[in-house]
Amino acid sequence: MNQNKNVLTGYGSLLKAIRSTMSICAKQIFDGGFLFVAGGYMIQAVQFVMLIFIWKSLKQGEELMTYTLMATILHQELNIISPATASLWEGSVIGRFLRPIPVEVSFFAETVGKWWIPHFLFFGLPLWLLAPAFGISPLPASAMHGLLALISLILAASLGFALDLIFASFAMHLKNGCFAALAIREAIFALLSGEMIPFSLFPKAVGRLFSLMPLGSIAHGPLTIYTGLANNPLWVLGLQLFWNLVLWTVAILFFRKSKERMISFGG
Template sequence: MSAVRGEGTPWRAALPFARIGFLNMLAFRARYYVGVLTYLFNVAVYYFIWRAVFRQGGSVAGMTLEDMVTYVAVGWAIRSFYFNEIDRELGTQVQEGKLAMNLIRPVDFQTVMIADAAGQSAFRAVLFTIPIAIVLALVFPLKPPASPLAALLFLVSATLSFFLVAALNFLVGLVAIRSKSILGILRAKYLVFELLSGLLIPTTLFPQPLRSILFASPFPHINFTPAALYLGQAAGTRALGLLALQAGWTAGLLALGQYAWRRSRRRITIQGG
C-alpha cells in the first residue's frame, strides 16, 4: 500500500501519463507551426542585436559574433526542449478544483506532473528541437559543437536542464496557486528567468557582483551551462564541475518541491481546494 501514499513510486507507473501528455500536444496542429515560427523570431531578434553590437568586429568577453550567435541559437533550441508549463498546469488545476483529484490518485503528484512534462519534452525534442535546430543552422551562421566530448556533455546537461526547470516550475506553481492572478505572475517569471538563466545574454557578461551572485544560484544552469559546454568554454574538470553543480541543484530543488508539496497538500486538504 505504500504506492497509495505516493512514496517511492516507480517511474513505470508514470509512463501512461507521459504518453497522454505526448498525445495531447499532437492534438492541435496549429500549435506546431506556431511554435517553430516563434523560436525563429526569438533567435532572429537577438541575432540582429548582436550583429549590430559586433559591427566593428572584435570580441566581447572573449566571444566573437559567431560564438555569440551560436550561444543564442543553442540556448533557444534547448529551451524548446526543456520548456514546460507545470506551474501553469498547477494553477489551472487549482482554479478548476481538479487538484483534489490528484490527491486520490495512487501516484506521487510531483512525479506525475514531471512525467507528463517529460512526455511533452520528448515530443518537443523530436518535433520541435531538431527541426528548429536545422532551421536555425540553415538561417544563421552557427558553429558545430567544440568537440565530440563537448557534444556529449552538452546533451547530458540539456537533459538535466529539463529536470531543473521542471523542479523550479513545480515550486513556482506551488507559490503561485496562493495568488489569484497566476498567469500574470507566470508571464513575469518567463521574462525574469530568460534573463537570469543566461538565455538572453551569457551569464559571463553580467557585471560584478551580479555575476558571482548568479553563479551561486541555480538559474545559469538552466541555459548558460549547457550552451557553454556546447561551445567548449569549459573543458575537463571545470566542465565536470559545472555538470555536478547542475545535477546538485536539480536534485536539491526536486527534494524541496516534494517537501513544499507535502506542506501545501495539508493546506489544500483542509481548505477543500
C-alpha cells in the first residue's frame, strides 16, 4: 500500500509541477511588453492575408483557404520550437536539470505555457471566429474529419517535439553554433512541412515525396485531414505513428548521448 501511495503521489507531484510551469510561462508572455507580442501576431496576420489573396487570385478551392487559415492558427503547434536550443546559449539549461521534473518535460511545459496558450487565446481563436468575414469556412470537412484531425494534430505535436529535441542535441555538438541549428531548422521546415505552401501546389511526384517525410507528417498531415484533402486519413495517421516511434527513439538516444558533451554558455 505504501509503495502504491508513493507511486501515485509521485505522478501527482509531476503533474502539479507541469501545470505550475505552464502557468508561470503563460503569465510571462507579456513581460517584454504588449507591443512585442502583438508585433509577432501582426506579422502572422499579414502573412495570412497575403497568402489568401494569392490563393484567390489563382482561383484555388475553398479547402486551400481553410488549409491556410488552420496553418496560421496552429502555427505554434505545428512549428514547435521549445527553449531547448536557446537555453544552451543562455546557459539556463543547467537550471532545468535542478527542477523536480525531467528536463525534456520541462521544455514541453514551457512551450505549451509560453507559446501555445497565449497564441491560441489572443490570436488563433479570434482569427478562427473572424474567418467567415474573409469568406473562409473555419469548419472541418466533416465531424469525423475534425476528430481525426485532432488525433493527427496530437501526433504531429509529438513528432514536432521529437524533432526539436534532435535539433537541440545537434546544437550541443555545435557549441557556439546553437542559433545556426535554429536557422537550418527554420529553412528546412519552411520547405518540407507544407505549412506555408501546401504540397498540392507542388509537382505531383515532389508533393508525394514530401508528404512521406517526417516534416510532412507534422503540418501537411493534420491540415489535409481537417480540410478533407487527404485521400486516406488512416494512412496519414499510420505514417505519423510510424515516424513518432522512429524519431522519438532517435531523439531520446541522441539527447542522452549529447548531454555528456553539453557545455553551457553565456549567463
